[in-house]
């Protein structure tokens with residue numbers, strides 16, 4: 001039996017209940033679940049519970065979780081302080097459907113922590129926040145073109161479901177309207193000269209440039225500070241807005257996100273994930289003069305306003321409470337937390353690459369701070385700096401690696417996706433990951 005088959009049979013043998021649920025669920029739910037990224041072959045395990053750094057499947061297998069709820073869980077699963085806060089809130093109302101003090105309290109923390117968040121509107125998911133950000137930028141500038149990064153992911157909103165996966169010129173989905181796509185132009189990440197050209201071609205109608213300062217789904221690729229500074233200047237020069245999608249980096253790279261870390265202030269910021277401490281909260285935040293356009297009391301005419309919501313579940317008390325407790329804790333322990341996570345992240349990236357190197361594999365574990373992903377270099381590659389480098393890396397070995405971590409070592413990443421450390425991880429987890437990586441390198445057929 002070859003190595004790949006052994007791993008497959010090991011996984012199947014230990015996840016029998018998950019398999020049965022996968023078959024049942026697939027009859028009534030497309031793909032057996034509700035987020036495309038969560039699927040991996042032959043079928044994903046189904047989770048029974050999670051606590052701290054661990055996640056348990058239906059068959060009782062325990063995994064050290066590095067997916068951490070799509071990177072949202074900076075304190076791990078169900079930290080005690082959060083459980084206490086949520087228990088306290090449950091009897092006092094979940095969804096008021098009215099303005100409430102919790103939303104103000106959370107907004108005040110965001111406003112203080114995030115340099116560009118002069119004003120904040122809460123919504124529920126990241127896709128919603130980036131959809132609003134685009135509408136807001138177009139409404140404010142009276143222009144329509146948006147420049148985004150090829151390979152950039154901003155959630156499933158239609159306006160930005162363009163140029164996400166290679167080949168970028170092919171629409172990402174049936175059902176998208178091509179007129180929408182035509183208003184979105186792609187630029188190559190960290191490529192100042194190439195981006196300059198795209199901006200010049202679209203200068204007259206340019207509403208905004210949107211990017212993730214650290215590309216997440218595109219390969220965990222940090223921006224060069226120089227690239228962000230260039231975008232800042234270029235947008236200001238032509239009156240376009242700079243939007244940072246900080247749904248991953250917000251409260252993760254630093255308390256004030258990538259804009260604090262890099263010292264570059266965008267006009268609009270989208271936030272999500274950590275903002276809700278594991279519950280659904282997102283926000284579109286930014287310059288006061290821009291967000292003012294969504295104040296329906298000031299702008300009563302349709303022609304004046306930018307009409308964006310928040311939605312039925314916005315500002316719901318339980319999620320606001322989760323956000324407040326999480327951010328308060330981050331504020332209180334800011335120094336230790338970010339220094340510690342960055343140190344662990346650095347150690348993990350270096351140790352994994354060193355281990356593979358010793359076993360004759362060329363890898364590049366990309367990332368910054370607590371975010372990382374291991375890429376297997378193809379013959380002509382020396383490092384990974386762009387989504388196109390990721391596309392031409394050895395993705396088959398990468399997939400095998402992550403699957404073997406799940407099947408043989410009880411370590412969970414979604415194969416091919418971002419890894420995130422939380423305060424519940426420790427140095428011993430890194431050592432286990434290193435041992436498992438060495439094992440993989442020794443046994444996989446090259």
Ligand SMILES: Cc1ncc(COP(=O)(O)O)c(C=O)c1O
Pocket residue numbers: 070124125126127128130153154155156212216217245246247248272273
């Ligand atoms: C950078 C970025 N923006 C937006 C989104 C969309 O957020 P959500 O999944 O909450 O809609 C994601 C989700 O992973 C993301 O990584």
